[in-house]
Amino acid sequence: MKMLINVAENVVADALRGFAAAHPELTVDVERRVIVRRGAPYEGKVGLVSGGGSGHEPLHGGFVGKGMLDAACPGEVFTSPVPDQMVRAAAAVDSGAGVLFIVKNYTGDVLNFQMAAELAEDEGVQVVSVLVDDDVAVTDSLYTAGRRGTGATLFVEKIAGAAAEEGAPLDKVAALARQVNSASRTFGVALSACSTPAKGGPTFDLPDGELELGVGIHGEPGRERRAMMTSGEIADVTVEAVVSDLNPDGPVLVLVNGMGATPLLELYGFNAEVQRALAERRIPVARTLVGNYVTSLDMAGASVTICQADEELLRLYDAPVSTPGLRWGC
Amino acid sequence: MKMLINVAENVVADALRGFAAAHPELTVDVERRVIVRRGAPYEGKVGLVSGGGSGHEPLHGGFVGKGMLDAACPGEVFTSPVPDQMVRAAAAVDSGAGVLFIVKNYTGDVLNFQMAAELAEDEGVQVVSVLVDDDVAVTDSLYTAGRRGTGATLFVEKIAGAAAEEGAPLDKVAALARQVNSASRTFGVALSACSTPAKGGPTFDLPDGELELGVGIHGEPGRERRAMMTSGEIADVTVEAVVSDLNPDGPVLVLVNGMGATPLLELYGFNAEVQRALAERRIPVARTLVGNYVTSLDMAGASVTICQADEELLRLYDAPVSTPGLRWGC
Incomplete structure (x- = not known):
């Protein structure tokens, strides 16, 4: 299988370097693998953080910006990011109004975002997590207990992101995200x-x-x-x-x-x-x-x-x- | 080779129906295969028309809208559109300020846009054509005398489209399009x-x-x-x-x-x-x-x-x- 890559081990780092060059309006920490909206944290605004394995682009890094995510954490290809990335992202986007984690329902993502939420709370960041589990095909699939999180992630990030941009408080933004997922x-x-x-x-x-x-x-x-x-x-x-x-x-x-x-x-x-x-x-x-x-x-x-x-x-x-x-x- | 299609003969018509459903801000004539910016012609504005074989999406239909093309004519897959489409597009977008044809350098496109320009002029529409021939790989390739027109088409349509949106006259818009292609x-x-x-x-x-x-x-x-x-x-x-x-x-x-x-x-x-x-x-x-x-x-x-x-x-x-x-x- 021919791929437009250098070596498999560096695919995500290479992509982040190229993403940073194309999008100077975002802050890309290539080494620590966190993409943050420039200017974050925004005073009084709830910070939206998502992430997951790479290979689903533009999700999630491509959805960082005004009216959508404040930060994204890309993992290795088809592999959950680690809690450190999420904690760093939460700290970078928290203005004191709290942070929403948007988590696709895969076991690795769920566990790591949960650990990150605890660590971030220890550092004084209020975190609420919302699970996306919209895929009706099967339950308890490979990598997942319950339904998988897929396309609805875009709607959750877009709609919750718009509410946060308008200044809605954390509980309201989280409720909207849950409503979108349920719908x-x-x-x-x-x-x-x-x-x-x-x-x-x-x-x-x-x-x-x-x-x-x-x-x-x-x-x-x-x-x-x-x-x-x-x-x-x-x-x-x-x-x-x-x-x-x-x-x-x-x-x-x-x-x-x-x-x-x-x-x-x-x-x-x-x-x-x-x-x-x-x-x-x-x-x-x-x-x-x-x-x-x-x-x-x-x-x-x-x-x-x-x-x-x-x-x-x-x-x-x-x-x-x-x-x-x-x-x-x- | 598996494809997400019904039958090969209807691929372009099916795509245009789906494009129309997704983009109510454009006017899509599925039968006659012309995509026009809603509200066209715009008073005093030069109309930009392009087109070519289908299979290069989002080029050209996906570039119709404010600040870029006024109309696009999709041909069959990898096949030039016919002069009728281009004449219809020109008539739909001409406000009296004239129309610019942006033509990728393939023999079929060049001949058909040339014929269309003559027919449109007969109907009182002033037309200037600009050729895109940016591909340095080879000259006189399959389907082409001279260099092929490829990626620069996006820059030509974007930059000439912005000038037309600002109200630049036809000769200025055409000169800019030629400058972009040359550069x-x-x-x-x-x-x-x-x-x-x-x-x-x-x-x-x-x-x-x-x-x-x-x-x-x-x-x-x-x-x-x-x-x-x-x-x-x-x-x-x-x-x-x-x-x-x-x-x-x-x-x-x-x-x-x-x-x-x-x-x-x-x-x-x-x-x-x-x-x-x-x-x-x-x-x-x-x-x-x-x-x-x-x-x-x-x-x-x-x-x-x-x-x-x-x-x-x-x-x-x-x-x-x-x-x-x-x-x-x-």
């Missing part, structure tokens, strides 16, 4: 496996002519394998999986997310089928976002996230955001 | 071939363990094949190719562009090496953009574009832009 569901499909630099090849076998329904963002097994389907058939399975679990009774935000290697041309075509499948179920769509946001290295495939959004969530979703990976209104 | 050079590298829906598989063979230096955005042959290289070695070859051709004597804009299937993590790591290679040649970097902007379906690899930018070009590059694929400052 969100995701289902993903892989057309190919992803290859990690450390392994140098595919992390699982997916035979020619088959796809994996319900795949995780590290290539974890999903619900089943089937013979290759059309975009319309995949949209039907995917939309049915999220809608039947959430049962939305109002407008939804939709994220049609590429896993990494699927061309934007195909993602937009898939979006047409997702919209059709939602319309058939009489589910109104308030906003749609299409692109590569929560990726799995070079995996081909896509996931669909829906989030039932009341007027307040919609207003916060539409609020200005300025990060490397998501930007509008400013 | 830009690109060189691309493929780690894998791309697969078109029509063919259903790779458009060329690239053996395991080899890469193609100087590849075109349709997989056209480059300068040579070599055994796989490190990111640092690839950056050296790529930067040397563009710098030795342009010989910049001032700050440059840098685009580190993914071909489609290369993870963002790798692109950022590659950027670190590109910056190192530029610094070794004492070339100051004014701005850096990293991401998938001028793609080749699911090709793995990257291209580097540099554009020597005086203060005026830099000011226009930094000006607000709001499109699906590029957005800042508004």
